[in-house]
Every structure is written in C-alpha cells, then in structure tokens.
Amino acid sequence: MKSLSLKLTSPPSFALSDAETAAFRRAAETVCRAGGGRLDDPDTAAAARGGWEELPGRFRSAVRDFRRDSGDCGVMLFRGLPVDEALLPPTPTVDGSVRREATVPGAALLMTAAGGLGDPAAYAPEKSGALVQDVVPVPGREDFEGNAGSTLLSFHIENAFHVHRPDFVMLLCLRADHDGTAGLRTGSIRQALPTLSERTREVLARPEFSTQPPPSFGSADGTTPPRPVLYGDPEDPDLRVDFSATTALTLEARQALVELEAAVNATSHTVRLTPGDLAIVDNRVTTHGRTAFRPRYDGGDRWLLRTFAVADLRRSRSHRPGDGYVLSH
DSSP states (O other), X not given: OOOOXXXXXXXXXXXXXXXHHHHHHHHHHHHHTSGGGBTTSHHHHHHHHHHHTTSOHHHHHHHHHHHHOOTTTOEEEEEOOSXXXXXXXXXXXXXXXXXXXXXXXXXXXXXHHGGGTOEEEEETTSGGXXXXXXXXXXXXXXXXXXXXXXXXXEEEOTTTTSTTOOSEEEEEEEEOXXXXXXXXXXXXXXXHXXXXXXXXXXXXXXXXXXXXXXXXXXXXXXXXXXXXXEESOTTSOEEOXXXXXXXXXXXXXXXXXXXHHHHHHHTOEEEOOOXXXXXXXXXXXXXXXXXXXXXXXSSOSOEEEEEEEESOGGGGGGGSGGGXXXXXX
C-alpha cells in the first residue's frame, strides 16, 4: 500500500444553540401527535416530513449540503438535540428491541431529522421492519458481530449485500456507556482511495466479491451474486463492503480486500457520542463500526437509536408492499 501522506479532514461537527434545540423539540412534539403516536404509521412519517420544515435553518442547510456532497469523511455530527437522559427509561436489554412509539427525547427526533435526506426505510427481516431501532448491548451477545454486541464491530457498509441498501445511516445517542470507551468509527473510501495502488483499485472494481447478510437479518437467504466492491466513477466510487461478511472469490481479490481494509483503518476517525448527539453517515461511500466497551446491564448502558434514509424511495418500489417504507426482502 502507498504511504499515507495526505492530511485527513475530520468529520464536521455542529453544536446547536439553545434556540435551535428548542425548535427541534417543538417539531418533534408535533410528530408525536400524528398517527396516534405510532411511529410506523404513515401519518407519522408524513408529519415528520412536515416537521423537517420547522427545524433550524442552519441544520436544514447543512443536511441538504451533506445529501448533495458528504465530503471527504462522509459523516457529520450534530450536538445538542433535546435528549434529557433523566427522563429516559432503563436501557433495553432484549435482543431485537425497537421503537414503536413516537417520543420527543428519541424516535420522533430521529424521524424528523431524516426528512432532509429523503424517506425512511426499513427491512422486514431485520428487527421486525421497525423504522427506528435500538442499538444496545444484550446480555450473552457480547461477542456478537452486530449492534447487540459490545466487542469491536468491524467496518461495514450497512446492508452491503442488499441491492437497495440505505443511502444514509442516522444514529442518535440517548445514553453513553459508563466508561466512556465506546466510539463510533467511520472510514471513507474518499480518504482511503488515494492510498490504494492502481492495481488494487482495478481488482476491487471487478465482480469478484460476495457479501452475506448481517446476523441481524436472522435466517435471511445468504446467497448473493458476485459484485464489485468499488463501482461508479473510478475517481469517486461508491463502496460496497462488509469486512466481516464480504468474501473475495479469487486470490488477487483477497489481496485487494486486505489492502482496502488496511487503508480504511489507517484513514478512519473515531468519535464518542454523548446524549443528544446525532451522527449521519453517507452509506454510499463511508463504512462505520464501533470500538469495544464493557456493558453493566444495570439500566444505564449505552443506548443509540438508528434509522435509515434513502434518497430515492421509488427505486425500491418492487420490494415495498403497498408503497410503504418497509422492504419485504
């Protein structure tokens, strides 16, 4: 691999003012009153689209710019969303837990913030197709390579195996881990690409890689056709890889995958999320993962909410019964 000589740009971070935080709260409260408070009701999604227009102009401008061009890092961070940790219930410990109720210090915020990125999306085989999902440690799943674990989570494009994977992943922190060691890791192909050899780029653009569904999809069919890891514009490619689930089908492809993983690690960034922090990851160009941490299962463990957004919902119409937001397969 080439030596790393470029200066890495850090993910941009925006701190909301008190007035901007209050505007977020008012918009989320409106969403909570729609659809009978049911998060997955179409009326709630419609209210979230409307609520987006009530969010602070500085936030909306930054998100719109990010949707058009997510920059070298492919991730941005907002701090100061209205999350009052004292009002939260204990951190869930049940495997596959999700949010079904629209609440201000959590799910309604996330749905409203997603309005500027496109439309929400979920997958029926994963976490029962809920639009907002818990990311929490689960007892007995410490070594699980997924969001229920607490060991190191490898870099991955979310649902890299899927032809209609999400364009954006949004993570809202409700509660940080006790020891302050859990970090969101991100690694962008835009920063890793200049460190790769020309030959490696060529190999990664060949259909010699197969990616299996993540464990969170349970018994979903794991058969996927060979596809390239890099695709699109060779100078600014999209990325399709999950380093724990992508298999190289030739020797040269295996060598290229090793080089890519090393490059992503070498150019990665880590940020510790605290309550009220919202991270938006461009899932087209940026992988994400997590550092290891030690849960206590005492009700105060790390708790993130996750939702997906797609820029072009129409593209997945054949996968969405009734033109809803949940992909059936």
